[in-house]
Amino acid sequence: MRYAFFDLDHTLLPFDTQALFCNYVLKRxxxxxxxxxxxxxxxLGRAVGLVSTETxxxxxxxxxxxxxxxxxxxxxxxxxxxxxxxxxxxxxxxEILRHKHQHRKLVLNTASPDFxxxxxxxxxxxxxxxxxxxxxxxxxxxxxxxxxGNNKREAKITAMKLRLPGVAGxxxxxxxxxxxxxxxxxxxxxxxxxxxxxxxxxxNKLRAHFPGHDVTVLTPPRPYWxxxxxxxxxxxxxxxxxxxxxxx
Numbered sequence: 233m234r235y236a237f238f239d240l241d242h243t244l245l246p247f248d249t250q251a252l253f254c255n256y257v258l259k260r261x262x263x264x265x266x267x268x269x270x271x272x273x274x275x276l277g278r279a280v281g282l283v284s285t286e287t288x289x290x291x292x293x294x295x296x297x298x299x300x301x302x303x304x305x306x307x308x309x310x311x312x313x314x315x316x317x318x319x320x321x322x323x324x325x326x327e328i329l330r331h332k333h334q335h336r337k338l339v340l341n342t343a344s345p346d347f348x349x350x351x352x353x354x355x356x357x358x359x360x361x362x363x364x365x366x367x368x369x370x371x372x373x374x375x376x377x378x379x380x381g382n383n384k385r386e387a388k389i390t391a392m393k394l395r396l397p398g399v400a401g402x403x404x405x406x407x408x409x410x411x412x413x414x415x416x417x418x419x420x421x422x423x424x425x426x427x428x429x430x431x432x433x434x435x436n437k438l439r440a441h442f443p444g445h446d447v448t449v450l451t452p453p454r455p456y457w458x459x460x461x462x463x464x465x466x467x468x469x470x471x472x473x474x475x476x477x478x479x480x
Contacts, residue, residue, distance in 0.1 A: 233406070234334075234409050235339055235399065235410045236328075236336045236338050236412075237341050237410070237412045238324075238412075239342060239413060239419050240340060240352065241342065242415040244321065244340075245319040245324075246455055247462075248466055249349075250345070251465075251466045251470050252315060252316070253308070253311055253348050254295060254469060254472070255472050256310075256314075257295065257307060258295070258472025259476060264295045265471065268470070270374065271288075271292050275292075285382055286381065286382045293345070293375070294375060297374045300370065300371050301372075304372060305347070308350075309351045312352045312354070312355040314476070315476055315478070318479065320356065321450075324450070327413070327430070328357060336411070337359045337360065337398070338358040339358065339360045339361070339396070339399075340352065340356070340363070341362040342362070342364075342383065343363070343364050343382055343383050343388075344364065345363065345366045349361055350363065362392055362396075364378060364381075365383075367379055385421055388419070388422050407426055407427060409427060410427065412426045412428070412430070413431075413432060414430075414432065415433050415434055415435070415438070416438060417438040420438070420441055429442060429447040430447065430450060431447050432449075432450045433450075433454070455478070455479075
């Protein structure tokens with residue numbers, strides 16, 4: 233069995249999907265912006281290194297507090313169809329179709345929350361989705377738990393091996409014929425797991441880790457300019473005032 237593994241945020245599409253989903257929700261429930269007040273001290277703590285990424289992620293989801301599970305699922309499904317499917321880079325959509333044509337199993341492996349990542353994987357035609365598992369219950373708590381921890385760095389490999397027997401059983405030769413896609417140095421373990429690595433708008437740290445002959449680099453056009461443009465777009469999304477649909 234051969235696989236193609238894809239990161240999500242800034243790899244398949246140009247944004248952080250946590251902020252993009254927040255934008256989608258706030259356009260339908262504008263009053264929920266007041267719940268960001270709970271997140272502010274955690275964001276400041278994260279900025280100075282006093283709060284972990286996992287704790288900050290739990291606090292950020294406070295804007296969903298009290299939402300019924302069924303309604304959250306509907307929003308996630310609509311978000312995947314209406315928003316993500318229009319923002320995906322055309323070049324990466326073509327890569328997905330290429331791997332499907334070549335009969336590789338497609339795995340979306342992301343640190344994003346599973347309640348919408350699963351829906352995105354389904355809409356984009358993936359065979360499997362590995363994401364950060366969020367404990368919701370019948371309605372979203374103020375700071376939902378992350379039972380298995382944040383699905384990032386080496387955790388992505390561990391999770392795949394636990395949940396996908398085909399991945400756990402691969403030998404070195406089989407892994408050599410698999411592919412991985414990412415923009416982030418946090419995904420070096422995922423990229424080194426395979427023989428074919430594709431970097432999408434890679435950071436300097438990620439680009440320096442791999443010699444030029446060892447990777448393919450993709451730089452599809454983005455709807456903003458540089459890191460500052462990305463931050464500005466994220467702020468607009470967190471406030472619910474960003475454009476909802478992409479050009480697709």
